[in-house]
Amino acid sequence: EAGVVQSPRYKIIEKKQPVAFWCNPISGHNTLYWYRQNLGQGPELLIRYENEEAVDDSQLPKDRFSAERLKGVDSTLKIQPAELGDSAVYLCASSLASLKTQYFGPGTRLLVL
Amino acid sequence: AQKITQTQPGMFVQEKEAVTLDCTYDTSDQSYGLFWYKQPSSGEMIFLIYQGSYDEQNATEGRYSLNFQKARKSANLVISASQLGDSAMYFCAMREPNQAGTALIFGKGTTLSVSS
Numbered sequence: 001e002a003g004v005v006q007s008p009r010y011k012i013i014e015k016k017q018p019v020a021f022w023c024n025p026i027s028g029h030n031t032l033y034w035y036r037q038n039l040g041q042g043p044e045l046l047i048r049y050e051n052e053e054a055v056d057d058s059q060l061p062k063d064r065f066s067a068e069r070l071k072g073v074d075s076t077l078k079i080q081p082a083e084l085g086d087s088a089v090y091l092c093a094s095s096l097a098s099l100k101t102q103y104f105g106p107g108t109r110l111l112v113l
Numbered sequence: 114a115q116k117i118t119q120t121q122p123g124m125f126v127q128e129k130e131a132v133t134l135d136c137t138y139d140t141s142d143q144s145y146g147l148f149w150y151k152q153p154s155s156g157e158m159i160f161l162i163y164q165g166s167y168d169e170q171n172a173t174e175g176r177y178s179l180n181f182q183k184a185r186k187s188a189n190l191v192i193s194a195s196q197l198g199d200s201a202m203y204f205c206a207m208r209e210p211n212q213a214g215t216a217l218i219f220g221k222g223t224t225l226s227v228s229s
Contacts, residue, residue: 031214042117042204042219043158050214089156097213101148104158 002026004105006092012111018080021108025074025094032069033102034077037089046090049075082112115139117205117220125226126195133180134190134223136205142166146211147188149179152202152222161203164188165211195227 005024013019025032030051035043046065048056051072060067064083069075079086089109093102118137126132138147149161164172164179172179180189192199202224206217 033216040221042206042221043217044219045216048214048216055214056216091158093158095213099213100146100163101160102217103160104150107156109156 006105016081020078023075023092029094031095033093035091087112116218119220121223123224131193136188142209144211146208148206149190150204200227
C-alpha cells in the first residue's frame with residue numbers, strides 16, 4: 001500500500017513569491033493534516049480536514065496561507081506571498097478513524113530567500 | 114506551558130546498548146494518547162509506538178518499549194540493543210483528547226547518535 005505522497009520534495013523561492021504544496025493521503029484515510037516543522041522544533045498543526053471540511057484551521061495564518069481538499073482526497077497548501085520566516089518543512093499526514101495513529105509523508109522543504 | 118517536554122537535546126549510545134529517551138507531558142484530560150516518532154535525515158516521521166492513558170500495560174513494539182508512569186506524567190522511550198540505523202531525531206507527541214482525528218502535539222525532539 002502506498003504511503004502519503006507529497007510534492008515537491010524541495011522548493012526554493014524568493015520572498016513575496018507564491019508557492020504551493022501537494023499531498024495525496026493514504027487511500028481511504030478521511031482525515032488529512034498539514035503540519036509545519038521549523039528547524040530544531042517538532043511539527044505544529046496548521047490545518048486539519050475531515051473529508052473535505054476544514055475542522056481545525058485555528059493555527060493557519062489566513063492572511064497568506066490557504067488550503068483546500070477538493071473531493072476529500074488530495075490537498076493543496078498555498079502560501080502567497082511567501083516570507084523569509086516561512087522557511088520550514090511542511091508535512092502532510094493522514095489517518096483513519098479506526099487507527100491509533102497518523103501516517104506522515106516525506107515533507108516538502110521550503111527555503112525562502 | 115509546554116505540553117510535551119523533551120529535556121535531552123542529544124543522546125549518544127554505542128551499538129547493542131539500550132538507551133532511554135525522556136518525555137514528560139502536561140494535560141488535565143483523563144483521556145489522552147502518547148506517541149513516539151522517529152525522524153531520520155530524510156525527513157519522514159515514522160511511527161514507533163503508542164500508549165493510551167487507560168492502558169495498564171506498558172506498550173512494546175519489537176525493540177521499542179514505552180515506560181509509562183502516569184502519576185509522574187512521563188512516557189519515556191526505551192530502545193533496546195541499539196543499531197546504527199537508529200541514529201535519528203526522536204519526537205514524543207500527545208493527542209488530547211484521545212480521539213481519532215485529533216491533531217498531535219509534539220515535543221522539540223531528541224537527537225540520538227549510535228556509534229559502532
